[in-house]
Amino acid sequence: MANIYDTANQLERELRDMNEFKALEEAYKEVQGNEEAHTLFKEFQAFQQELQDKQMRGEEFSEADAEKAQQLATEVQGTELINKMMEKEQAFSMIVNDLNRIIMTPIRDLYSN
Template sequence: MINIYDNVNAVAEDLRETAQYKTLRDAIATVDGEPEAKEVFSHFQQAQGQINQAIQAGSEPDESQIAEWQKIANEMEKYDSLKKMLEAEKGLNQLLMEINNIITKPIAELYGQD
């Protein structure tokens, strides 16, 4: 019998060798080397986390949370390193979506969605 976890772990290791992963790794390292950019990104993550918590709790984020998130998002635009990191994230997320589609194809086929 096949151990699917061995295959998935191999894919995880292969992921580290992709251009998308390496681009994101390098972009994160660049941001980490810029204290101001890193701090702005940290604030962005905190604000986004608060909004996500509200949504997961079944409520709407309040206007002040959204305003704060937008303010920080605008602040991020000042840093090329953050823009590059977000673009790198987008590239890696695209790859992960493609991988997910491949992995879930047998399930889609069960439902006749091939």
């Protein structure tokens, strides 16, 4: 029987070889190649992380947080390179979500009895 971690590592390598990941990788390179888009994307990522950290600590989002989130979302949505990359990320994420659903089948089966 194969070691489950060997299987996971093989899956990771196969994910990197998928067309959906390669398309995401190429779209990210395009974002990186545009200083304005890359700076905006990094700011958006950092702010998302900040909000997640607040949520994990049980803190409420302030009105300023909501305003900044709206402002950043508007800027990101108005940037074609970032939109293209996010579309590619969404396509790749669908695959990862499908894999997660499959992997979690034993638990669903267990609890359904």
